[in-house]
Amino acid sequence: MDLRLTGRVAVVTGASKGIGLAVTRTLLDEGARVAAVSRKAGAELDALAGPDLLHVPSDLMDPDAPAAAVERAVEAFGRLDVLVNNAGGPPPGASLPRFGFLTPSDDDWRDMFEFNLFAVVRAVRAAIPHLLRSDAASVVNVSSGNGRRPGPMNFDYNAAKAALNNLTKGLSEEYAPQGVRVNSVSPGPVRTPWWTDEGGAADIIAGATGSDRDAVLDGGAAEMMALTTGRLATPQEVADMVVLLASPRSASTTGADVAVDSGFLKEI
Structure with missing residues (x-):
């Protein structure tokens, strides 16, 4: 199936490994041009090098970094059609899971929200003026099943992803009528x-x-x-859903949260 992404321009954060790398590879395979945002490129991302791929070195913990990455993509490719906010999970220097509510400190909470929520807010804020000029704009936020399934571990991570889900819905309400669809994908363990x-x-x-x-x-x-x-799940299984939601083939899908989670969520 042609996903109608040929010539489209996408920004993908966290693009050097895991889900982000799979999303980047799949978008390139579909004919899109991709600005791949990550702190370092890595061998697997380097292997995709070509005229349709731009690596943007960026530390999204820096408040100025998301906007700079978006502007670099537009400067290089002349437009923006898709934003995939994939970067997330443990902030640099942290490891998950963390067990118990009393384990994360105030600094842990701040870093978690900085990486998993505020970086997304800043990227979307920078991207919106460009996306509004596209005839098929899409934002896909990579969330987590943990945002909808509380438990006695990873309290800070779970809360940040729950906030991301709320943000996704709100953005869709404001911008879908203006032609920018906003959805999220919630993986389970990948x-x-x-x-x-x-x-x-x-x-x-x-x-x-x-x-x-x-x-x-x-x-x-x-x-x-x-x-x-x-x-x-495999990274590619998540990437396939992300790219489908990014595609004009999903033109009537907005405000949705799609679970790609191996059956992790049991709720109706």
């Missing part, structure tokens, strides 16, 4: 570097449960989280 890197979620859960990282990744996490499919 087999990304957040899970697989040394010291990442798999190691933390293994340490907390007396297991080992391979057992966690190969079924332990899925069992603990009651994932219906019995496995963590």
